[in-house]
Amino acid sequence: xxxxxxxxxxxxxxxxxxxxxxxxxxxxxEREVFGGCIGTDGYTTVEEANELLDGLALGHGERLxxxxxxxGWPGVYLAKESGCDVVLTDxxxxxxxxxxxxxxxxxxxxxxxxxxxxxxxxxxxxQAFDAVVHSDVFC
Amino acid sequence: MLKLGGRIAGYVIHxxxxxxxxxxxxxxxxxxSEIGALEDPARLHELAGFAEVRQVDTTDQWLAxxxxxxxxxxxxxxxxxxAEGDDAFEEEQAKKRGLVAGMTEGILRRCLVAGRVx
Numbered sequence: 697x698x699x700x701x702x703x704x705x706x707x708x709x710x711x712x713x714x715x716x717x718x719x720x721x722x723x724x725x726e727r728e729v730f731g732g733c734i735g736t737d738g739y740t741t742v743e744e745a746n747e748l749l750d751g752l753a754l755g756h757g758e759r760l761x762x763x764x765x766x767x768g769w770p771g772v773y774l775a776k777e778s779g780c781d782v783v784l785t786d787x788x789x790x791x792x793x794x795x796x797x798x799x800x801x802x803x804x805x806x807x808x809x810x811x812x813x814x815x816x817x818x819x820x821x822x823q824a825f826d827a828v829v830h831s832d833v834f835c
Numbered sequence: 836m837l838k839l840g841g842r843i844a845g846y847v848i849h850x851x852x853x854x855x856x857x858x859x860x861x862x863x864x865x866x867x868s869e870i871g872a873l874e875d876p877a878r879l880h881e882l883a884g885f886a887e888v889r890q891v892d893t894t895d896q897w898l899a900x901x902x903x904x905x906x907x908x909x910x911x912x913x914x915x916x917x918a919e920g921d922d923a924f925e926e927e928q929a930k931k932r933g934l935v936a937g938m939t940e941g942i943l944r945r946c947l948v949a950g951r952v953x
Contacts, residue, residue: 719917748845763845823839
């Protein structure tokens with residue numbers, strides 16, 4: 697817990713948020729607002745995720761990078777719908793790790809990987825991805 | 836990161852273009868942390884070297900989603916306060932109300948921006 701009167705930086709706030717699984721109340725909010733437990737902590741609706749799906753035209757076997765993936769929305773959804781592989785990246789690593797676990801628990805086909813990485817230092821070789829998706833990360 | 840011809844797409848919250856200094860400051864205050872780019876997302880993508888860039892405003896949907904989040908979170912206030920803590924719950928609601936104010940005042944927007952590597 698941060699000391700009083702000390703501003704919590706966004707990365708630290710996210711670390712605190714992702715350190716614990718979502719509560720039942722948080723899941724209820726997600727169901728009521730987004731129509732299901734989709735693993736979001738942003739604003740992208742299912743309809744908006746489908747716009748990304750159409751726009752990126754992902755194919756089976758292609759590799760997608762989800763920047764600032766949080767708990768996996770919409771990267772895991774796009775991989776499930778298109779059959780592409782997805783690499784989830786965010787800081788702290790607890791967020792994409794949780795998303796990876798959720799994808800495996802749902803027995804989703806395709807390959808999923810997670811990495812702790814911010815946009816300024818992506819630990820992958822050049823031209824490794826067919827597509828990049830992001831949601832409420834750049835501003 | 837991207838192969839030649841690779842695609843990028845995502846939703847971006849941004850400051851409305853051509854704001855007065857006063858409105859720009861207010862937008863930065865109300866918006867997410869780190870907001871403040873003076874160019875719109877499409878222009879930034881073009882400057883980064885992406886081609887076939889398109890930008891579609893989705894602020895109306897963002898307003899509806901954020902307003903719904905505020906209302907539903909208020910409905911589940913008790914459970915959320917237990918889960919998140921009082922300070923975090925209140926801070927999150929205040930932040931979302933700030934976003935709604937920014938959208939309503941026309942100084943904050945959200946868009947879908949997409950492009951392709953040349």
